[in-house]
Amino acid sequence: MKMKYLILTLVYCLLTLNYGKAAPKNKTKDETKVAFITVSFDKQLSNDSVDLTYRDNNWGIGSAELSMPLNTISAKIGEPIKIIFEKQQAFLYANLITRSGKVLFLSSIVEPSDNIEIKIYNERVIFSGRGKEKLQFKNKIEEDFESWRKTQTNLSFFKEGKSNIVKKALKEFKPKIKKHIFQIIKADYLFDANFDFMYVNYEDFIRKSESKLGMSDKVLNESSGYLNYILKAIMMRKLEPQTAVEYINKNFHDILRDRLLTLYFINKSIKNNQDVALISDVLKTIKTDYCIDALKNFKANSSPKSPAYDFALRDTSGNIVRQSDFKGKIVLLDFFFTGCGWCQLLNEKMTGIYQLFKNNPNIIFVSISIDRDQKMWKNSIKNHKYTHPGSIDLYTNDEGSKSKIIEHYNIKSYPHTILIDKDGRIVSASPPEPHTPKEENYLIELINSCL
CATH class of the missing domain: 2.60.40 (Immunoglobulin-like)
Structure with a gap:
C-alpha cells in the first residue's frame, strides 16, 4: 500500500512540475x-x-x-x-x-x-x-575559381576546372544546407546555361536539358537555373512558335510547363496575329495563376491593336513629350543606349527608311534613350550614330531600364522598335529591322499600310 501511495505521489509531483513550466513559444506567422x-x-x-x-x-x-x-x-x-x-x-x-x-x-x-x-x-x-551557408557556398565557388584561374596558363581546361570546384563545394556544403534547398542550388549549378552555352555542342546542350541529370521534378520545377537552361535550349532550335509550344507540352508538365510557355512568349515577343492567337490557345491550357496573369498582361500590352503606352518623357530642351501628342500620326519608336553596337548598326540600316518618309508629315520617328547619364545621352545624339537628324530624341529621365515605358513594353534587349498607328494603337511591338532588302520592304509595307 505504501509503495502504491509513493508512486501516485511521484506521478502527481511530476505532473504538477510539468504544468508549472512555461510552454514553448510558438513562432507567429509573421x-x-x-x-x-x-x-x-x-x-x-x-x-x-x-x-x-x-x-x-x-x-x-x-x-x-x-x-x-x-x-x-x-x-x-x-x-x-x-x-x-x-x-x-x-x-x-x-x-x-x-x-x-x-x-x-x-x-x-x-x-x-x-x-x-x-x-x-x-x-x-x-x-x-x-541561413549564411547558402551565401558562403556561392562565395567559396567564386573565390576558389578566381584563385584557380590566376594559376592557369592554359585555359583549355576552363570548364573542367570550374566543374571540379563546384563539385568540391557541393560536397562540403551538402550537410550544412536544408536538403530540398540544397538540391535546388545543385540544379542551378548543374544547369548553368551561360556556362554550357560557351563550351558545349548545341546538340549536347539540348540532350542535357532533356535528361534532367537525375533531379526530381519538384526540384526542377523550382530551379531558376534549369528553367533558363531549358528555355535557351528551345530558343537555340529556332522552332516555329506552334512547334515550340508542342515541344514544351510534350516534354514538360505542370508548373514547369506553365513557366516555360509563359517565358517563351515573353522572351520571343509578339510578331503577328498568329502569335496572338497561339497565346490565346496557350492561356486555355495553363493552370498556374501567376503565369496566366503574366501572359495576359504581356498580351494586352504588346498585341496588335493594343493601346500604346502614353509616356511622358523629356526632349533635349527639357520639354515633356507624350505619346498622345502624336495622335493622328504614325509613330516608330526606337529604343537604344549609348555604347550599343547593334543600335548603331540599326540606325545605319534605317537610313533608307528615313529618306523615304522624311518629307511625310504623317510619320514621326522617335528615339528613346535608356542612358542613366543625361550628358552622355546628349553627346551621343549630336553625332547621329544612334539617331537621325529628323527624329524626336527623348530620354527616360534617369530611370534607365526601370522606366515605366520599358517595363510596359517588356523590353529586354536593344535596339528595340515599336510601330504605332494614327489612333495610338500598336501595329507591331517588334516590327522587322531592315538588315536585308526583304526586311526593309516588309517594314515599308507595314508603314504604308497605316497611312
Missing part, C-alpha cells in the same frame, strides 16, 4: 514568413546603402526572367533589410548590390526565417547568422 539581411562595411564605406532586388512567385534573376517585375528594397548600411514572403513562398532568388556598385551576392536563395549578417572588411566578405 516570424516564419520574414527574413532579415544586414550589411556592415568598414569606416570608408559606412555612408553607402544597399539595394536588394527580387521577383515574386519564385521567378529568378536569370536572363530569361528579366521580363518579370522586379521588387527593390533599399536600406542604409547597418540597417536590416526586411523581406516579407507570400503565404506559400518557400524561398526567393535575390541580388544584393551597394549603391556604389559593389556586388555582395547575385541570384542567391533567401528563405523565411533567415537572419543573415554580411560584414565587409578590407574587401573581404564575411557571412554570419541563420
Whole structure:
C-alpha cells in the first residue's frame, strides 16, 4: 500500500512540475514568413546603402526572367533589410548590390526565417547568422575559381576546372544546407546555361536539358537555373512558335510547363496575329495563376491593336513629350543606349527608311534613350550614330531600364522598335529591322499600310 501511495505521489509531483513550466513559444506567422539581411562595411564605406532586388512567385534573376517585375528594397548600411514572403513562398532568388556598385551576392536563395549578417572588411566578405551557408557556398565557388584561374596558363581546361570546384563545394556544403534547398542550388549549378552555352555542342546542350541529370521534378520545377537552361535550349532550335509550344507540352508538365510557355512568349515577343492567337490557345491550357496573369498582361500590352503606352518623357530642351501628342500620326519608336553596337548598326540600316518618309508629315520617328547619364545621352545624339537628324530624341529621365515605358513594353534587349498607328494603337511591338532588302520592304509595307 505504501509503495502504491509513493508512486501516485511521484506521478502527481511530476505532473504538477510539468504544468508549472512555461510552454514553448510558438513562432507567429509573421516570424516564419520574414527574413532579415544586414550589411556592415568598414569606416570608408559606412555612408553607402544597399539595394536588394527580387521577383515574386519564385521567378529568378536569370536572363530569361528579366521580363518579370522586379521588387527593390533599399536600406542604409547597418540597417536590416526586411523581406516579407507570400503565404506559400518557400524561398526567393535575390541580388544584393551597394549603391556604389559593389556586388555582395547575385541570384542567391533567401528563405523565411533567415537572419543573415554580411560584414565587409578590407574587401573581404564575411557571412554570419541563420541561413549564411547558402551565401558562403556561392562565395567559396567564386573565390576558389578566381584563385584557380590566376594559376592557369592554359585555359583549355576552363570548364573542367570550374566543374571540379563546384563539385568540391557541393560536397562540403551538402550537410550544412536544408536538403530540398540544397538540391535546388545543385540544379542551378548543374544547369548553368551561360556556362554550357560557351563550351558545349548545341546538340549536347539540348540532350542535357532533356535528361534532367537525375533531379526530381519538384526540384526542377523550382530551379531558376534549369528553367533558363531549358528555355535557351528551345530558343537555340529556332522552332516555329506552334512547334515550340508542342515541344514544351510534350516534354514538360505542370508548373514547369506553365513557366516555360509563359517565358517563351515573353522572351520571343509578339510578331503577328498568329502569335496572338497561339497565346490565346496557350492561356486555355495553363493552370498556374501567376503565369496566366503574366501572359495576359504581356498580351494586352504588346498585341496588335493594343493601346500604346502614353509616356511622358523629356526632349533635349527639357520639354515633356507624350505619346498622345502624336495622335493622328504614325509613330516608330526606337529604343537604344549609348555604347550599343547593334543600335548603331540599326540606325545605319534605317537610313533608307528615313529618306523615304522624311518629307511625310504623317510619320514621326522617335528615339528613346535608356542612358542613366543625361550628358552622355546628349553627346551621343549630336553625332547621329544612334539617331537621325529628323527624329524626336527623348530620354527616360534617369530611370534607365526601370522606366515605366520599358517595363510596359517588356523590353529586354536593344535596339528595340515599336510601330504605332494614327489612333495610338500598336501595329507591331517588334516590327522587322531592315538588315536585308526583304526586311526593309516588309517594314515599308507595314508603314504604308497605316497611312
